[in-house]
Amino acid sequence: xxxxxxxxxxxxxxxxxxxxxxxxxxxxxxxxxxxxxxxxxxxxxxxxxxxxxxxxxxxxxxxxxxxxxxxxxxxxxxxxxxxxxxxxxxxxxxxxxxxxxxxxxxxxxxxxxxxxxxxxxxxxxxxxxxxxxxxxxxxxxxxxxxxxxxxxxxxxxxxxxxxxxxxxxxxxxxxxxxxxxxxxxxxxxxxxxxxxxxxxxxxxxxxxxxxxxxxxxxxxxxxxxxxxxxxxxxxxxxxxxxxxxxxxxxxxxxxxxxxxxxxxxxxxxxxxxxxxxxxxxxxxxxxxxxxxxxxxxxxxxxxxxxxxxxxxxxxxxxxxxxxxxxxxxxx
Amino acid sequence: xxxxxxxxxxxxxxxxxxxxxxxxxxxxxxxxxxxxxxxxxxxxxxxxxxxxxxxxxxxxxxxxxxxxxxxxxxxxxxxxxxxxxxxxxxxxxxxxxxxxxxxxxxxxxxxxxxxxxxxxxxxxxxxxxxxxxxxxxxxxxxxxxxxxxxxxxxxxxxxxxxxxxxxxxxxxxxxxxxxxxxxxxxxxxxxxxxxxxxxxxxxxxxxxxxxxxxxxxxxxxxxxxxxxxxxxxxxxxxxxxxxxxxxxxxxxxxxxxxxxxxxxxxxxxxxxxxxxxxxxxxxxxxxxxxxxxxxxxxxxxxxxxxxxxxxxxxxxxxxxxxxxxxxxxxxxxxxxxxxxxxxxxxxxxxxxxxxxxxxxxxxxxxxxxxxxxxxxxxxxxxxxxxxxxxxxxxxxxxxxxxxxxxxxxxxxxxxxxxxxxxxxxxxxxxxxxxxxxxxxxxxxxxxxxxxxxxxxxxxxxxxxxxxxxxxxxxxxxxxxxxxxxxxxxxxxxxxxxxxxxxxxxxxxxxxxxxxx
Numbered sequence: 001x002x003x004x005x006x007x008x009x010x011x012x013x014x015x016x017x018x019x020x021x022x023x024x025x026x027x028x029x030x031x032x033x034x035x036x037x038x039x040x041x042x043x044x045x046x047x048x049x050x051x052x053x054x055x056x057x058x059x060x061x062x063x064x065x066x067x068x069x070x071x072x073x074x075x076x077x078x079x080x081x082x083x084x085x086x087x088x089x090x091x092x093x094x095x096x097x098x099x100x101x102x103x104x105x106x107x108x109x110x111x112x113x114x115x116x117x118x119x120x121x122x123x124x125x126x127x128x129x130x131x132x133x134x135x136x137x138x139x140x141x142x143x144x145x146x147x148x149x150x151x152x153x154x155x156x157x158x159x160x161x162x163x164x165x166x167x168x169x170x171x172x173x174x175x176x177x178x179x180x181x182x183x184x185x186x187x188x189x190x191x192x193x194x195x196x197x198x199x200x201x202x203x204x205x206x207x208x209x210x211x212x213x214x215x216x217x218x219x220x221x222x223x224x225x226x227x228x229x230x231x232x233x234x235x236x237x238x239x240x241x242x243x244x245x246x247x248x249x250x251x252x253x254x255x256x257x258x259x260x261x262x263x264x265x266x267x268x269x270x271x272x273x274x275x276x277x278x279x280x281x282x283x284x285x286x287x288x289x290x291x292x293x294x295x296x297x298x299x300x301x302x303x304x305x306x307x308x309x310x311x312x313x314x315x316x317x318x319x320x321x322x323x324x325x326x327x328x329x330x331x
Numbered sequence: 332x333x334x335x336x337x338x339x340x341x342x343x344x345x346x347x348x349x350x351x352x353x354x355x356x357x358x359x360x361x362x363x364x365x366x367x368x369x370x371x372x373x374x375x376x377x378x379x380x381x382x383x384x385x386x387x388x389x390x391x392x393x394x395x396x397x398x399x400x401x402x403x404x405x406x407x408x409x410x411x412x413x414x415x416x417x418x419x420x421x422x423x424x425x426x427x428x429x430x431x432x433x434x435x436x437x438x439x440x441x442x443x444x445x446x447x448x449x450x451x452x453x454x455x456x457x458x459x460x461x462x463x464x465x466x467x468x469x470x471x472x473x474x475x476x477x478x479x480x481x482x483x484x485x486x487x488x489x490x491x492x493x494x495x496x497x498x499x500x501x502x503x504x505x506x507x508x509x510x511x512x513x514x515x516x517x518x519x520x521x522x523x524x525x526x527x528x529x530x531x532x533x534x535x536x537x538x539x540x541x542x543x544x545x546x547x548x549x550x551x552x553x554x555x556x557x558x559x560x561x562x563x564x565x566x567x568x569x570x571x572x573x574x575x576x577x578x579x580x581x582x583x584x585x586x587x588x589x590x591x592x593x594x595x596x597x598x599x600x601x602x603x604x605x606x607x608x609x610x611x612x613x614x615x616x617x618x619x620x621x622x623x624x625x626x627x628x629x630x631x632x633x634x635x636x637x638x639x640x641x642x643x644x645x646x647x648x649x650x651x652x653x654x655x656x657x658x659x660x661x662x663x664x665x666x667x668x669x670x671x672x673x674x675x676x677x678x679x680x681x682x683x684x685x686x687x688x689x690x691x692x693x694x695x696x697x698x699x700x701x702x703x704x705x706x707x708x709x710x711x712x713x714x715x716x717x718x719x720x721x722x723x724x725x726x727x728x729x730x731x732x733x734x735x736x737x738x739x740x741x742x743x744x745x746x747x748x749x750x751x752x753x754x755x756x757x758x759x760x761x762x763x764x765x766x767x768x769x770x771x772x773x774x775x776x777x778x779x780x781x782x783x784x785x786x787x788x789x790x791x792x793x794x795x796x797x798x799x800x801x802x803x804x805x806x807x808x809x810x811x812x813x814x815x816x817x818x819x820x821x822x823x824x825x826x827x828x829x830x831x832x833x834x835x836x837x838x839x840x841x842x843x844x845x846x847x
Contacts, residue, residue, distance in 0.1 A: 198702050200693040207690055210679035217638055217676055218691040218744070219662040277681045 034319045042297035062292030063181040064240045069266035071236030073284045075229045078209040079276025080135040084142035085237040088117040089256025090150035092241030097159045097251035106166045114238030121234020125227035150253045160250040171246030181243045193281045210277030340529040346395035355381050356553045363529035370532045370544035374763035378553040387419045388412030418491030419500040428476030433458035435475050461493040481512030500531040509624040582796030583775040589616045593783030594752040598644030605630045605807040612783040619798030620787045627807035628787045632754045636668040637661045665751030677741045680730040685711050687729050687740050692747040714743040735766025756787045
């Protein structure tokens with residue numbers, strides 16, 4: 001056929017860099033802008049805020065939430081939600097400490113604690129994807145029964161770690177001056193970034209979140225993908241639980257209460273859509289840092305706890321609104 | 332009585348519009364007379380929707396003037412357009428399915444009693460009046476969601492008419508309608524025309540336009556190409572106007588080597604409504620699967636592809652039996668299915684071109700479990716070039732592409748799996764003519780390369796134009812088989828409707844149904 005009069009806008013050279021796109025650049029920029037403003041504000045008004053020591057403080061204080069939020073991001077990318085992660089913190093922490101006190105080697109005790117919540121995640125995932133029940137309800141139930149299991153395991157009492165244990169290295173140790181929990185957090189984010197952006201499985205997660213039926217007809221095993229994201233969430237929640245337990249040097253049955261909401265807030269702040277299919281893992285990290293910087297700065301400024309809550313909530317709504325109006329391409 | 336002497340309901344002259352420096356409309360003149368159906372045609376991106384948005388008060392034109400009944404007007408908002416008597420029926424209907432017809436009709440304008448409460452009785456009687464004006468006797472208390480799309484559309488039209496609209500814009504109104512619903516809609520359109528309304532009809536479907544329109548205006552690249560009375564022009568001229576070149580060979584047929592192999596289906600069925608059906612699509616052959624809406628065409632495709640669970644019978648690819656339980660196993664067997672519902676079952680709207688094209692084939696671009704984006708990008712770029720997909724970059728969101736380009740993205744997706752068998756369900760529905768030609772060209776290339784292609788379509792000229800062989804389904808069973816070069820529209824329709832003698836030229840009797 002003769003000359004096709006196609007008005008080709010196709011630019012052959014520019015879209016080279018992996019995943020670089022103007023709109024996602026905006027997406028990231030918007031929320032980073034909020035963080036930058038926040039840091040500038042806190043540096044000016046919160047005493048001792050701007051220092052290396054305090055930066056590590058913030059990093060360490062957000063690590064549990066950030067790790068929870070990392071797994072939560074993967075779940076939310078599939079348009080799901082996992083409300084049970086807060087209770088999983090208690091299950092994994094209590095489980096690990098009980099194993100330790102039974103004389104199980106520390107490494108195995110840690111793995112055992114994580115295994116418990118990973119299994120819980122698997123159960124969540126199987127129910128959600130194969131029985132096709134809403135994730136909100138299934139994980140809401142899990143939130144309650146997992147907390148119940150944690151209580152039952154210890155008769156409702158916290159279990160302190162008997163004597164010295166290498167477990168404490170996780171909570172209070174450091175490698176080359178960087179706190180262990182911060183290193184763990186960084187590792188988890190890098191790993192999940194790699195999985196989401198550089199593996200087929202990661203692309204499938206985005207696809208399932210974007211359009212389940214289209215994904216199925218493109219040959220993706222949707223149920224398997226859906227199940228797996230809750231396993232990932234259980235895994236990261238288990239790791240967060242270990243971090244939590246080693247920091248407080250005990251298994252706390254009430255540990256992590258309400259943490260699921262902070263994790264969700266970090267994910268949403270980070271620009272991931274609750275409707276699935278859109279978002280990125282490092283956005284979540286920025287979201288978690290914003291929450292951390294805010295709490296830390298407000299404490300340093302001596303703002304009373306009650307007021308802190310009000311400010312924190314308002315900033316979350318404000319930041320999301322800003323990001324929504326500035327960066328998001330109209331869908 | 333001469334039509335030319337009538338005052339136009341609407342007259343546009345010199346309308347121009349630019350968006351951030353890009354001119355999308357230039358010097359458009361356009362008018363609608365009372366009692367006229369005026370079709371607006373053009374490829375995607377020709378400026379039709381911008382023009383309609385100007386009429387609907389969504390955009391303000393940069394230049395030109397707009398006259399309603401001879402009076403100069405300017406629409407600053409959609410409500411100005413409504414007050415001026417212009418209503419749009421959008422492609423995607425604007426209804427609340429959970430509410431009754433009456434409530435939908437009253438929406439935003441609910442009658443109240445003196446106490447300020449909702450006047451239920453008046454809602455109902457007004458609804459009856461409004462429905463009567465579009466010659467409909469639907470029960471106003473029925474819930475909107477229980478109606479077919481076609482009926483919902485009628486209610487929308489009733490709402491527009493009740494607002495004393497004198498001009499009604501219909502944007503691809505038949506896109507989601509069955510054949511019988513479409514003809515009911517045409518009936519209604521003709522009645523509104525004889526009531527003296529002016530109707531602007533936007534459609535890609537030449538046949539409909541020919542059936543309805545008094546005049547046809549063609550836009551291309553934001554400019555007016557022609558406005559002519561239907562009786563003074565021909566479909567050929569209109570198509571040429573739309574694409575700006577002669578499109579002699581929309582349907583190409585290279586020398587095809589049809590050899591044994593390809594797809595072979597025997598006794599396929601879902602045990603209920605569909606089948607058992609048996610047929611072959613040989614390697615290098617294009618087979619058209621024709622039938623009325625609801626005859627089971629798409630269902631057969633979904634069964635072959637493993638998209639639906641229950642199935643009887645067997646499928647072979649290139650002579651060897653394949654066990655297909657789900658889409659992954661079909662893809663592994665070399666079968667691809669371009670599904671008919673582009674947005675619902677095909678695209679990942681909030682992902683980019685790369686993700687959409689490579690979705691089923693990511694597996695072939697990894698090393699040690701790691702995706703090699705360099706290779707993915709060059710493969711996607713190659714296939715985009717082959718299909719002439721117009722996007723600003725391969726990481727543009729597909730939601731920002733035109734319908735034709737979105738469809739080509741999905742075709743590209745299936746080319747990437749290098750299929751032995753490609754099933755295409757309504758491959759050109761809602762697609763502009765340029766993309767259509769490109770898709771036909773690709774089908775032709777695929778066949779020449781030895782792929783077995785099964786085309787499902789309700790567009791009879793498409794089936795006739797593209798197929799080497801045509802099989803017809805009726806009520807879930809095959810009802811005829813035709814040579815694509817000699818078959819006629821009448822023969823296909825007879826076979827599809829079963830109204831006349833069941834025998835076709837090749838004499839295929841309807842296969843016996845095992846159970847009802």
